[in-house]
Amino acid sequence: MELYSGRINTLVDELAALPGIGSKSAQRLAFHIIGMPKDRVNRLAQTLMDARENVCYCEKCFTLTDEALCPVCANVKRDTSTIMVVENSRDLAAYEKTGKYEGVYHVLHGAISPMLGIGPGDIKLKELITRLDGTVKEIIIATNSSLEGETTAMYIRKLVGDLPVRVTRIASGVPVGGDLEYIDEVTLLRALEGRTEL
């Protein structure tokens, strides 16, 4: 059914193909865009192309950035002896938001997943090992608490082997403010296993 004329349909379809945007949101967005000042729309379009064109991997940590070094790696105040390993740039941003982590990162761009056919060679693992030049004292593995994240964590532990580097894993447990009643059993068991002295 052709609800709108050609260009509007095309716009709705293109928007609806983006993740998390359903057909209703796509329509709402399309009409919002059509109603926006022309220069705002051109700027938005330019921003899309510009970001796609110029974003690359940070030379050190492999997060997505538009310069040779990302803001974290470019910051001389960061402690380069501690590397937090995350699955993607959004996870890096999540930890940056806490404002408390002073080390640097390493972005894997994925996690090992036999189900999806993603092997160790498909993510930035050998690039992580290359960074262990003797100045690195600790690797904090902050992959997701999923099957893939855990597999990747175990794999990194094995990969580091006998190198004189501490390998740690962020804690898994009950989220702060979480109500026990609504938390899944696996998480409850993890919280129990990971209990600490008071």
Added chain:
Amino acid sequence: MELYSGRINTLVDELAALPGIGSKSAQRLAFHIIGMPKDRVNRLAQTLMDARENVCYCEKCFTLTDEALCPVCANVKRDTSTIMVVENSRDLAAYEKTGKYEGVYHVLHGAISPMLGIGPGDIKLKELITRLDGTVKEIIIATNSSLEGETTAMYIRKLVGDLPVRVTRIASGVPVGGDLEYIDEVTLLRALEGRTEL
């Protein structure tokens, strides 16, 4: 806090300025776009600019379209003696999806709202009256069932005055499949007032 580098921040900010897209979705979208093939991103950007540049009002019904006449007005099989008045192009699309309405439309592009300072002159009301050339037999007012929609409906009723045109209003009541228990009192009263013989 600069979580990402320049171009990524700009993209996230531009996306987050769109309606219904929060900061989290904007980040997810931005990274999805950065990961898309370059030609797909350029096509999306082009579609945005193209739609904004070429979309105009249908000469007859004022819906947004990219041709002189919208698909409905261009369709000679539609019954031009019945005009359904809607607030915007999305409402038109909602009725088109039913596939049962055979008349044409008139898009007001808003509703009278003293609160927002939108008066009768700010929406396509005089354009509606201009269309009443003697061939139109019925105006079905399908503005929203809100204060603004009702005000606009009453205003149109007054505006049409003694012209030999039937002016009707779509029914207001309990939505099909709706559970009485969860429906607001105003709707329940409307449904009672609008009751019909069985």
